[in-house]
Amino acid sequence: MIKRLFSKSKPATIEQTPTPEKTPYEILGGEAGALAIANRFYDIMATDEYAKPLYDMHPLPLDRIRQVFFEFLSGWLGGPDLFVAKHGHPMLRKRHMPFTIDQDLRDQWMYCMNKTLDLEVDNPLLREGLKQSFGQLASHMINQH
Template sequence: MTEIIQKTPYELIGGEKALLSLVDRFYFFMDTMPEAAGIRAMHAKSLSGARDKLFKFLSGWLGGPDLFIQQYGHPRLRQRHFPFAIGSSERDQWMLCMNKALNEMPMDADFRENLIQALQQLATHMINQHE
């Protein structure tokens, strides 16, 4: 009988180094794309704090080390995002940056599509303003 070893999404994406690269590219796009100006304006001048938090959150969310929980406790994402007016436009800007970053990452196409769908659901859950 052979043992089937299931990899976590964190491992499939390439671990810490790949995740740091993804987060860096995400914030590069947010910082430079005119189409993302709305969400960029919601962030501090320096993106280093946001970059660190997103990396730590995604690490645990993808099945890697629970860095965010270790430092900040339960993510409570909706609660943490309530101070920001997030509608479908902000969600779409966030996903535009994330999709561009993910499309640069070497990974299986089906895995990428599943990851995009899961992140889309997560981003939709953050909406707190309805048009």
């Protein structure tokens, strides 16, 4: 099943939780790994000049979104589905509709996530698979062309 996450011909279905025999969540070290990704992502977003427009659209302080994004990642990476338990089905595109998201913001989001994954994920196959899967999901959030 992990092949689905990495296969180029059959990418992981958008918004569907990957369920390989050993989940990305397990490979990343469980809760600590998911937390590290969520926190690193917002640390980069808050400090890198390139991502300033992305940072500026986020309500402050970032504590709430750090926690909610961690809850989302936990389930999305194949661990406990904390987001669904607390907030219901992710419906991520719908939840992002209040925000105008264009290609530039999508690219800033992926810039932060790619940097995060370079720093937090040792396993090269998993790192590249996650970059692809996040990239698809981020493109799916674009609601203004």
